[in-house]
Amino acid sequence: MLKAGLVGTGVLAAGALGSGSAAALVRADRPSLTHGVQSGDVSADSAIVWTRADRPSRMIVEVSGDPAFRRTRTVRGPLLTPGTGGTGKVRLRGLRPGSEVHYRVTAQSLDGRVVSAPLTGRLRTAPRGDEDVRLLWSGDVAGQGFGINPEIGGMTVFAAMAARRPDLFLHCGDTVYADGPLTEKVELPDGRVWRNIVTPEKAKVAETLAEYRGQHAYNLLDDNLRAFAAEVPSYVQWDDHEVVNNWYPGEILDLPEYSEKRVDVLARRAFQAFHEWYPIDHKSAVDGRVYRNFRYGDRVEVFVLDMRSYKDRNDADQTKPGSVLGRRQADWLVRALGASTATWKIVQADLPIGLVVPDGDDTGDIEGVANGLPGAPGGREAELAMVLREIARRRVRNVVWLTADVHYTAAHHYSPDRAAFTGFDPFWEFVSGPLNAGAFGPNTLDPTFGPKAVFVHAPPVANTSPMGGFQHFGELDVDGASGELTVSLRDGAGSSLWSTTLRPQGR
Structure with missing residues (x-):
């Protein structure tokens, strides 16, 4: 039986014993950092750092430009208490643009007498000027019954991503599968057996705040993911499985495994856990939730969307205008794209x-944007048509869309020359994922915006396990000198499956 203790004990031990310490000398009330460290929402001069302790304590962060920490400054972080599930985060300020920053985190007991063993991490602040930039993106972690399998080394895709030495990771959602319980083993069609680490929270669907917290805690039991999170800052958004499959506001569930049927109640609990467990700065979000934008040098600006909190019903009439962003977010996106002076708007x-x-x-119900109907935009397509029309009218150039969600990788080119709706400029959409979940696809392309599938890598059988070779992440390399953007779609081992280089157009 593969229970969480087999991994969890190792995590706790690594956080509880400092270099040269002996177990007999560790005080019983000494805090322990249980789930590693993470950084995110970086800017040119600041970044969020996150951790979690096993008991009430004070988060302390030492910051240095030196990996040996010969010269440091200390930042006093928040109290780590049961009110946040033991998690906490602090924004480090006064950092140098475009620099490598090393940080060392400890948890100090409330009486100030003892501290935890330290955990270290690194990040790179956003540059100022025309510097090279490497971003990775993907999504979908521990889905369709495939969690942490120690027999194959855990979630090895995170080690492959770390090997690419990216500046940033853009997590496109389905950070957890709160609606997908795990079992200790999964019988695969080819006769092999997939074996999972299982925790109590992952043995059922999440409904309570504690159970939603346990979804995020589970993923950080994986050595590869913890190591990646400590080395690469992230910008994280949510999708549906952080709450429940295909959810929308106001939905009432008709599922026997849920005792709480009101999705709005579940979403509030899931949202709290989501913000507790990631280095997200709610103050930088326009509505205090998810959607926000950030600059990464002269060449890149990223616009993080929330296509969950404001969408209409999945059974809405697809012949009438619908909502996926909400009017306020859609207007913000148009204005923010129009105001951007970055070469590439991601x-x-x-x-x-x-x-x-x-x-x-x-x-006939629709979960996504495309309604599957030919002709003029209908349903949620109408809102995207407005965004595309307005940014074309404002002559916003070099807009690239990234996503995950569908559990395969693809490159789509959209053109008004092939479209029913023609009021937009041609653009690319790149799809990647999953990171550690069942693989599916490909899905049907809706003709409304004239898409063409230039490349697709999808499994021949639905719900192919992560051992099947169809896990994916994407990579963006921006050349600081020329401004050219090279997009590579990679498999779970890091090998490039397809790539293209885009040249920037003048505004």
Whole structure:
């Protein structure tokens, strides 16, 4: 039996014993950092650093430009208490632009007498000027019954991503599968057996705040993910499985495994856990939730969307205008893209634009943006049509859309020359994922915005396990001198499956 203690004990031990310490000398009330460290929401002169302790304590962060920490400054962080599930984060300020920053985190007992063993991490602040930039993106972690399998080394895709030495990771959602319980083993069609680490929270669907917290805690039991999070800062958004599959505001569930049927109640609990467990600065979000934008040098600006909190019902009439961003977010996106002076405007979306994503089989309900109908934009397409039309009118150039969600990788080119709706400029959408989940696809492309599938890598059988070779992440390399953007779609081992280089157009 593979229980969490087999990994969890190792995590706790690593955080509880400092270099040269002996177990007999560790005080019983000494705090321990249980789930590593993370950084995110970086800017040119600041970054968020996150950790979690096993008992009430004070978060302390030492900051240095030196990996040996010969010269440091100390930042006093928040109290780590049960009110946040033991998690805490602090923004480090006064950092140098475009520099490598090393940080060392400890938890200090409330009486100030003892501290935890330290954990270290690194990050790179956003540059100022025309510097080279490397970003990775993907999504979908521990889904369809495939969690942490120690027999194959855990979630090895995170080690492959770390080997690419990226500046940033854009997590496009489905950070957890709160609606997908794990079992200790999964019988695969080819006769092999997938074996999972299982925790009590992952043995059922999440409904309580503690259970939602346990979803995020589970993923950080993986050595590869913890090491990646300590080395690469992230910008994180959510999708549906952080709450429940294909959810929308106001939904009432008809699922026997849920005792709480009100999705709005579940979403509030899930949202709290989501913000507690990631280095997200709610103050930087326009609405205090998820959607926000950030600059990364002269060449890159990223626009993080929330296509969950404001969407309409999945059974809405697809012949009438619908909502996926909400009017306030859609207007913000148009204004923010129009105001950007970055060479490349990267839209980090949690749903694809042109892929038809139904909600259930043979119901006619639509989970995604595309409604599957030819002709003029209908349903949620109408809102995207407005955004595309307005940024074309404002002559916003070099907009690239990134997403995950559908569990395969693809390159889509959209053109008004092939479209029913023609009031927009051609653009690319790149799809990647999953990171550690069942692989699916490909989905049908809706013709409304004239998409063409230039490249697709999808499994021949639905719900192919992570051992099947269809886990993916994407990479963006921006050349600081020329401004050219090279996009590479990679498999779970880091090998490039397809790439293209885009040349920037003048505004």
